[in-house]
Amino acid sequence: MTMLEIKNLHVELEEENKKILKGVDLTVETGKVHAIMGPNGSGKSTLSYVLSGRDGYEVTDGSATLEGEDILDMDPEERAAAGMFLAFQYPVEIPGVGNMTFLRTALNAQRKARGEPEVSSADFLKMVRAKAKDLQIDADMLKRPVNVGFSGGEKKRNEILQMAMLEPKMCILDETDSGLDVDAMKLVAQGVNALRDEGRAFLVITHYQRLLDHIRPDVVHIMSDGRIVKTGGPELALEVEKNGYGDLLAEGA
Amino acid sequence: MALPKAKQDATDARLADLEIPVSGGWSLAARQDAAERLVQMGLPQPRDEYWRFTRPKDLIAPEAPAAAPMDESDENPVFSDKGACTLVFRDGVFDADASDGDLPAGVAITRLAVSQDNDIDWASALYGKLELEGQTPVQRPLAALNTAFATDGLIIDVTDKVETPILIRYVHERDDSDPVLHHLVRLHADTELTLLEVGAPGARCNTVMEVDVANDATLHHVRDQGRNHDRRTNTHAFAKLGARSTYKSFTLSLNGALSRNEQIVSFTGDDAVAHVAGAAIGDGKNDPVHHDDTVFVTHDALRCESRQVFKKVLKNGAVGVFQGKILVKKDAQKTDGYQISQSLLLDDDSQFLAKPELEIYADDVACSHGSTTGAIDEDALFYLRSRGVPKPRAEDLLVLSFLAEALQEIEDETLADELNERLAAWLGRHAV
Numbered sequence: 001m002t003m004l005e006i007k008n009l010h011v012e013l014e015e016e017n018k019k020i021l022k023g024v025d026l027t028v029e030t031g032k033v034h035a036i037m038g039p040n041g042s043g044k045s046t047l048s049y050v051l052s053g054r055d056g057y058e059v060t061d062g063s064a065t066l067e068g069e070d071i072l073d074m075d076p077e078e079r080a081a082a083g084m085f086l087a088f089q090y091p092v093e094i095p096g097v098g099n100m101t102f103l104r105t106a107l108n109a110q111r112k113a114r115g116e117p118e119v120s121s122a123d124f125l126k127m128v129r130a131k132a133k134d135l136q137i138d139a140d141m142l143k144r145p146v147n148v149g150f151s152g153g154e155k156k157r158n159e160i161l162q163m164a165m166l167e168p169k170m171c172i173l174d175e176t177d178s179g180l181d182v183d184a185m186k187l188v189a190q191g192v193n194a195l196r197d198e199g200r201a202f203l204v205i206t207h208y209q210r211l212l213d214h215i216r217p218d219v220v221h222i223m224s225d226g227r228i229v230k231t232g233g234p235e236l237a238l239e240v241e242k243n244g245y246g247d248l249l250a251e252g253a
Numbered sequence: 254m255a256l257p258k259a260k261q262d263a264t265d266a267r268l269a270d271l272e273i274p275v276s277g278g279w280s281l282a283a284r285q286d287a288a289e290r291l292v293q294m295g296l297p298q299p300r301d302e303y304w305r306f307t308r309p310k311d312l313i314a315p316e317a318p319a320a321a322p323m324d325e326s327d328e329n330p331v332f333s334d335k336g337a338c339t340l341v342f343r344d345g346v347f348d349a350d351a352s353d354g355d356l357p358a359g360v361a362i363t364r365l366a367v368s369q370d371n372d373i374d375w376a377s378a379l380y381g382k383l384e385l386e387g388q389t390p391v392q393r394p395l396a397a398l399n400t401a402f403a404t405d406g407l408i409i410d411v412t413d414k415v416e417t418p419i420l421i422r423y424v425h426e427r428d429d430s431d432p433v434l435h436h437l438v439r440l441h442a443d444t445e446l447t448l449l450e451v452g453a454p455g456a457r458c459n460t461v462m463e464v465d466v467a468n469d470a471t472l473h474h475v476r477d478q479g480r481n482h483d484r485r486t487n488t489h490a491f492a493k494l495g496a497r498s499t500y501k502s503f504t505l506s507l508n509g510a511l512s513r514n515e516q517i518v519s520f521t522g523d524d525a526v527a528h529v530a531g532a533a534i535g536d537g538k539n540d541p542v543h544h545d546d547t548v549f550v551t552h553d554a555l556r557c558e559s560r561q562v563f564k565k566v567l568k569n570g571a572v573g574v575f576q577g578k579i580l581v582k583k584d585a586q587k588t589d590g591y592q593i594s595q596s597l598l599l600d601d602d603s604q605f606l607a608k609p610e611l612e613i614y615a616d617d618v619a620c621s622h623g624s625t626t627g628a629i630d631e632d633a634l635f636y637l638r639s640r641g642v643p644k645p646r647a648e649d650l651l652v653l654s655f656l657a658e659a660l661q662e663i664e665d666e667t668l669a670d671e672l673n674e675r676l677a678a679w680l681g682r683h684a685v
Binding site for chain 1: 630631632633635636637638639640641642643644646647650651653654655656657658660
């Protein structure tokens with residue numbers, strides 16, 4: 001079954017009239033982990049923002065569907081309720097809003113949007129404690145305002161905790177490895193791997209092979225200048241690690 | 254010197270029907286003095302520098318502009334279970350039947366209206382005194398008017414550390430009520446009190462609180478001014494702080510046609526601390542909203558710390574004003590003064606007018622001030638929405654997030670939490 005299908009996606013930055021994505025074609029099957037690699041400025045992060053519904057981007061052509069449903073006209077919260085999740089490269093700090101309040105508000109809002117009953121306080125607490133423990137997130141971090149005063153590693157773990165709580169169908173990880181040391185990366189990867197299952201798909205955006213040592217992808221894409229220029233198996237990531245993008249891109253062109 | 258004609262006329266018109274409500278007793282002399290200085294100063298006019306951003310018209314008019322009370326069934330007043338005792342003023346008139354609870358040990362309370370023949374030396378020494386001192390360098394004629402013509406108020410004497418708060422509850426029932434209330438609060442050395450004030454005192458109100466905090470004493474003052482849409486509110490809190498004393502005040506306001514809250518703090522003893530803070534939300538959708546915080550802190554002692562934290566959230570044409578001054582006199586070395594005023598404008602129609610001022614004559618001080626005006630943070634909004642939080646709810650969360658810094662100034666977390674819940678509930682009803 002197809003989870004995410006992107007066809008000929010063209011996207012411009014609204015303010016600058018600048019073309020960023022120039023015809024992306026990408027299909028992610030349910031249960032699979034796809035990785036997108038590519039040099040800086042190739043459009044990887046833009047793709048993640050466009051899929052999650054951030055303002056400021058104009059889709060000039062093409063389509064994107066989640067389980068067959070067009071998502072490009074949906075608000076970000078509708079996409080979230082439909083199962084889309086973006087783990088941010090730079091998670092936002094929100095002073096004054098407790099992490100738990102935020103998580104519970106988000107979870108219940110999604111459930112409400114899907115016509116499911118809200119989760120009770122007790123069940124929510126039980127759930128969040130168990131999942132936080134796996135990610136080594138302590139009670140203090142749960143109580144603190146969202147991402148405020150968190151280290152880089154804590155912020156990324158917090159992203160994975162949100163993912164674990166919200167149980168999305170399509171998880172996009174935007175350079176989740178950036179700013180992480182080896183131990184933190186392992187912890188994050190474990191969190192992601194724990195969520196891998198047949199009903200869920202992942203799109204892992206990264207510069208480096210090393211994250212993919214821990215989150216083994218089924219398919220690797222190379223993105224350059226707003227397009228997917230090459231697609232292959234995990235060996236493609238190793239090739240990038242060894243030779244850089246230069247050779248691959250020359251081939252692709 | 255003769256007053257400008259418009260000022261003279263406005264003052265004459267307002268004073269025409271006002272009479273000093275006592276003919277004898279301990280407050281009479283202070284009232285007569287206040288009436289005299291009021292006549293000399295005249296009432297505020299739009300051209301006065303101190304009233305540049307807030308039109309005084311409704312506050313000085315001979316009659317209170319009509320203001321419908323809030324539907325009582327609409328929401329319960331906050332802090333109803335927090336006070337050891339509750340003292341109720343209904344449209345400015347003390348309501349003994351509605352007041353209840355026992356006074357905790359360490360505090361004595363009487364009323365201005367019934368104690369005139371009693372011999373309360375401290376009250377007669379304090380009444381109008383801080384108000385008078387607060388008339389320089391900036392005139393506050395409406396406070397003088399209050400001293401002269403106040404019909405009632407509480408006289409609170411604190412002689413020990415009092416753990417449970419005293420609650421003053423105001424009820425606004427008549428659409429033409431115009432209470433003038435004057436409270437006196439004295440804290441003896443090494444005592445402590447939490448004083449809560451809840452609700453709108455009337456269609457229009459003029460309240461003054463004079464607070465004398467002796468050495469090593471602490472007063473926490475938390476107000477919720479209610480959200481009666483049409484009300485006109487003018488408050489003055491004058492606080493004089495002794496050595497090593499603490500004064501922490503927080504004011505929450507929701508809507509209101511016109512609110513002007515003045516706080517005048519002066520340090521007279523060394524090593525004292527004063528924090529004045531406020532959070533206001535104004536939504537001008539159905540009725541105009543104008544909210545003004547005016548603060549004047551005078552440092553005239555060593556090593557004192559003052560903090561002003563004011564936040565306003567404004568939408569649909571609401572206007573917010575902040576005038577805050579820190580005056581550091583020549584000998585007030587090692588002063589630590591801080592002031593921040595911030596507004597969150599939720600649309601292009603609302604405005605925030607800020608006048609932060611520092612005036613420093615000592616050469617070894619740390620003073621800082623800042624003022625910002627901004628919109629909702631789009632990154633944060635997207636972050637919340639991307640997690641499934643609908644846009645109106647996400648905006649509410651960011652409004653609460655913005656106000657949190659001001660609410661954190663309330664030391665008692667249970668009080669802060671209750672106000673935060675009230676804010677959330679209030680925001681929630683506007684959400685789609």
